[in-house]
Amino acid sequence: MSAADLPGPEGRPAPPPALPPEVAFCLELGRAFQAYGIPAHRFEDALERVCRRLGLDGQFFGLPTAFFASLGQGGHHWTFIQRSPAGETNLEKLSDLQETTDALIEGRLDATEARSRVRGILSAPDRWGPWLTVLCFGLGSAPAAMFLGGGWREMVLTALLGMLVGLAVVLLGRRAGLARLVHPVAGVLVGFLAVAAAWRFPQVSPQILTVAGLIVLVPGLRLVVSMNELATGNLVAGTARLMDTAMTFLSLGFGVALGQRLTGPLLDRALLGTPLPLPAWTVLPILLLAAAAFVVIFKARPRDLPWIFAACALAFYGTRQGSALLGPQFGVGLGAFVLGLGSNLYTRLTRRPSVVTLLPGLMVLVPGGLGFKGLEFIIQKQLVVGLDTAFQALFVAIALLTGLLLAHAAVQPRTAL
DSSP states (O other), X not given: OOGGGSBOTTSSBOOOOOOOHHXXXXXXXXXXXXXXXXXXXXXXXXXXXXXXXXXXXXXXEEOSSEEEEEEEETTEEEEEEEEOOOOOOOHHHHHHHHHHHHHHHTTSSOHHHHHHHHHHHHHSOOSSOHHHHHHHHHHHHHHHHHHTTOOHHHHHHHHHHHHHHHHHHHHHTTSHHHHTTHHHXXXXXXXXXXXXXXXHSTTSOHHHHHHHHTTTTSOHHHHHHHHHHHHTTOHHHHHHHHHHHHHHHHHHHHHHHHHHHHTTTHHHHOOOOOOOOOOGGGHHHXXXXXXXXXXXXXXXXXXXXXXXXXXXXXXHHHHHHHHHHHOHHHHHHHHHHHHHHHHHHHHHHHOOOTHHHHHHHHHHHOTTHHHHHHHHHHHTTOHHXXXXXXXXXXXXHHHHHHHHHHHHHHSOOOSOO
């Protein structure tokens, strides 16, 4: 029995003790971690290390949209359930959170200073404006057309489709009630306009336009994170995140199917175009264009551009060489291994989160493209082709996860997040 359970001077229970500032700080830091989608195993490990530094007895159980915290200090114990919105991608704020957490764990900051920094990080405005973000959605989607085998026509049209998707994200994302409509609305726009473009320009492939136009919304990283959580024993968090990924795929697929249905007779007359591949010398400039766009889309710092470009190049050439040696599925695993090694070395050198380079590199690997095409085939009642493509996507995801786990075992980042 704690002192809070003893009767007061008039026979009434004594009021509970005030919440210590260290406990309040741990809860605030946990909400900040979840705001940016940190995997459950990293979330729990970082907060437990913070508790040890602050002299607390803490245990945590992380989920994608909530966490449980059991915290004790000086004979008192508190249990909390904290809800938090689904994480957004903001690499700059995530880097700032890691620097603050590492400084606290290493004793370079006390709890009061760290709490002030965390509040400043959360309240800071985004570096990049909405219209630049819309433009970079187009610039980030266009290289995906080249990665999928398209030519300059597909790249130009995909850039236009990507900007429309970015506009939908910016306009609908401003209100919580409409943010859930981003994926089906984007799917309708891209599904309709991809078929219309293929009908107007017969040399253009509508499949490449569809997948590349939506590639920024395809939850490739979420798929890998969910499987990583399952592999590390975080079964509840991994299953919940995997189901959220599946719902995103379904929303995109439904939107694309509806958009294609609205084209009416154009769908039957749209031809499977034969793209003209771009020359080899264009690969590096296009990778640089993609890296610059990813800096804005994922809200990274400008000085991260060289690192993100290097990660994109590692992922692209690692996958290409792996595919030549081992085949396309295993080649993606080799590309993920090389990317994971580079990202962990980046973390050791800069003490910044590995996701700063890992996320843009995964976008180049296009982990979700095959899965989205499989869903599109199934909606069109081409079940055999659709299931085969979806199975290949699952195999690619497993190869990605294996490559990243091997990279983590070879070079461990040694940071809080």
